[in-house]
Amino acid sequence: MLRGLNELSLDSKGRLAVPTRYRETLERHCDGRMVVTVDRDRCLLLYPLPDWEEIERKLVKLPSYNESARRLQRLLIGHATECELDGSGRILLPPPLREFASLEKSVVLIGQGNKFEIWDATTWNTQRTDWLAAGAADGALPPELESLSL
Amino acid sequence: MLRGLNELSLDSKGRLAVPTRYRETLERHCDGRMVVTVDRDRCLLLYPLPDWEEIERKLVKLPSYNESARRLQRLLIGHATECELDGSGRILLPPPLREFASLEKSVVLIGQGNKFEIWDATTWNTQRTDWLAAGAADGALPPELESLSL
DNA sequence: TGAATTTGTGGGTAAATGTGGATAATTGTG
DNA sequence: CACAATTATCCACATTTACCCACAAATTCA
Secondary structure (H helix, E strand, O other), X not given: OEOOEEEEEOXXXXXXXXXXXXXXXXXXXXXXXEEEEEOOOOOEEEXXXXXXXXXXXXXXXXXXXXXXXXXXXXXXXXXXXEEEOOOOOEEEOOHHHHHHOXXXXXXXXXXXXXXXXXXXXXXXXXXXXXXXXXXXXXOOOOHHHXXXXX | OEEEEEEEEOOOOOEEEOOHHHHHHHHHHHOOEEEEEEOOOOOEEEEEHHHHHHHHHHHHOOOOOOHHHHHHXXXXXXXXXXXXXXXXXXXXXXXXXXXXXXXXXXXXXXXXXXXXXXXXXXXXXHHHHHHHHHOOOOOOOOHHHHOOOO
16 A cells, blocks of 8 residues: 655656655566556656556546546546656656646655655645645535545 | 557658557557548547457448438548558658648647547647646536546 | 665666658659 | 659668666664
């Protein structure tokens, strides 16, 4: 299970050094093979290859002439790029994706169970403040949430 | 599985250089034989020949006196053009199709599972911004999507 | 506290790739 | 049938990318 927040910086070539504590897990789980793609919230998603493939299988089965299904396919599959951990445990983030998420130097890597999210540090902080402010104010919780007990 | 975003440029002869990482797959899968056709969203679709043939079989079986079926047949089958990877891994896009999708120099090649989409770079970026803004706002999600967990 | 090992960072080099142009083949036309 | 125009194939150069190595920093253990 991937969890935790890590403040990192990209090097001059746009590479991201995966924190050591995740490396062994990743090597075992997917042999260092990962997939990066984008998220609607302007961050990147980083999946171990097998986990990504499972999602991909679901996505390609969606009906081709449904508008929102196509949008999802184009965003997620359309941006998905396989990349491998190099000898020093780094992954090279493709320039178009870096640009998409406005990643410069300071980024935040967030464990999210089966995947990581990668945010521009400033964007992340702003968002987090907003989320806290919003709280549960905007009602309309899905049933799964209504009954959630933490 | 074809995935990922590639920023490319057509050369002076309207040829598109397929990124190397896909070439081996394509050579194995369809011996470099591809089919280009058009899409309702003003982009081009690029299929490996065998995958296209499967789609084509489904299309010709559609009922002839259904309006939208005929439209689909005319668009898809009507514009489908076979073209082969040349010695340098490039395909020549037929001028009428290039014109259809307003392809000039900067284009984007998007993996979409069994096919690629080819977009004019500017059009792609505009669309993507719209998609992100729209989100799932416009309801009408297929049931498969309602419960999708990424 | 010091030394040794592990981790983070940067850069250099060699190979692979993209790009353009030149020549050869083919097709269409007068 | 010959010529012209277009299309296809090939080759060479410039650029980029990936891989590898070396150093600096931090951490751990003695």
